[in-house]
Amino acid sequence: MSRATRTRVGGGPLVTLGLVGLALAISLLLFGAPLVMVLGRALAMGWDVYAEKISDPFTLHAIRLTVITSLVVVPINIGFGLAAAWAITRHQFPGKRLLTTLIELPVSISPIVAGVAYLFLYGTLGLLGPFLSDQGWRLMFSVPAIWLASLFVTSPYVARELITLMQSQGADEEEAAVSLGAGGWTTFVRVTLPKIKWALFYGAVLCNARVMGEFGAVSIVSGKIRGVTETLPLHIEVLFNDYNTAGAFAAASILALLALVTLFLKSIAEWRLSRERG
């Protein structure tokens, strides 16, 4: 008798309750515990100690460097993402699949390998090292090296979101605008940008989170010079290894809050995207 009403696998009330309960319990442990641990440890000794740890000059410098890095890297990757998506989704050319795979490549490469690769290109013993030092430039173990490595690690984030969305939207509206006499730039700004702004925002939010949190690649190319090339994640490691646990968790709490803001903004973007799709 019950078979007649059953239409979907696992739709029974007991199964539903069991699976949902299990999923919530696991999620609470898996995702809740680390967050609570970081915020709890950061505030364990009260707000005064927290404020003191945060206002440590090295911590403040690390925060500033991390913010500046994001301000440099995210706009560049937005530009790259827009160019890549326009080329791939609005034109036909041979090698398109290969290009899409190349854009995705950094996702599958370990940040450590990325760091080593940059060292072998720009380091003193690297391919371009002798040329660079002849010019009096030292790129490795400097702030621009952090920017370059971050660009590598995060380059797919905006491009991938835009390519997926613009592929599904198709080029009809742009073609109509151009056929009515609109220029390419006008078409892009007036027709394309309004259609993709939430996907762009979504990609930028993810890109920003990764830039601010990047550890492996940056720890190789930055040289970890205290007060000079130490980003916030690197600074956390230094504090943690110095047994300055309160300082490490205070610094970590800033990045944990960043993660929460990221999740919030991401949800807004997803909600707007699904509404626009109808």
Place this chain on the structure above:
Amino acid sequence: MSSRSTIGGRRRGRVLPGFGLSLGITLSYLSIIVLAPIAALVWKAGDAGLVELWAGISSPRALDTYRLTLGTALAATAFNAVVGFLLAWVLVRYQFPGRRLLDAVVDLPFALPTAVAGIALSAIFAPTGWAGALLEPHGIKVAYAPAGIAVAMAFTSIPFVIRSLQPVLEDLEPEVEEAAFSLGAGDLAVFRRVLVPALLPAFLSGCALAFSRALGEFGAIIFIAGNIPGETEVTTLLTFIRLEEFDYPGAAGLSVAMLAMSFSLLFLVNAIEYWRQRREDRS
């Protein structure tokens, strides 16, 4: 006649502008930011000489790290396959209070910097931590042991499985399941015969991506691993140590080994995607 020629013109003539510029930017950027460093890595690795390179790749200490990294990444991926499937299934299939919140929270590992995850997990599983205090009396050591490495890997890579499965689960036609039920099949039979074949490609590529991420993880692991050579030292960490020792051939060898692994997994993911598309075209 004239209408036909405009139709022809519509296909060919109305190409959107900006092709040269956008493709030019894309190719130059990829070349400078992504391809040049990778080429330099391969070049310098070749420069070091094959003998030295091989010595770096096949040293006993390196072999220990491969064994540990592959083993812990496999364990982490097995965990993520099961839990990731459960979370994706629950998120798509059921309505319950907190579903939207859960949907946002499962991306936490992508939003939380790995160093933060690393110190949090190490504090949780340390002998004095919440989980450590429960597990250590039973002889289960997680922090400063291979299990801790697997935990860090699982945490940082689980969203890959969930996010790969979710869209495919959403696209499943309810009619197919209904039809199978009306033919008298039971839950398990429908799951095995109808759902598993439909979900398998996305599930496999999600697992491959998670496995790849686990192999390359560094930040979350070094805080919880203990980092003892031969026991709890992963390949990424040994690469980092080789660099600090100025052993460039050693670092190059390990990097090339990891790069080869990444390319193989990327190839696998693309092959799965190709297989899925071919199957879709046929049906």
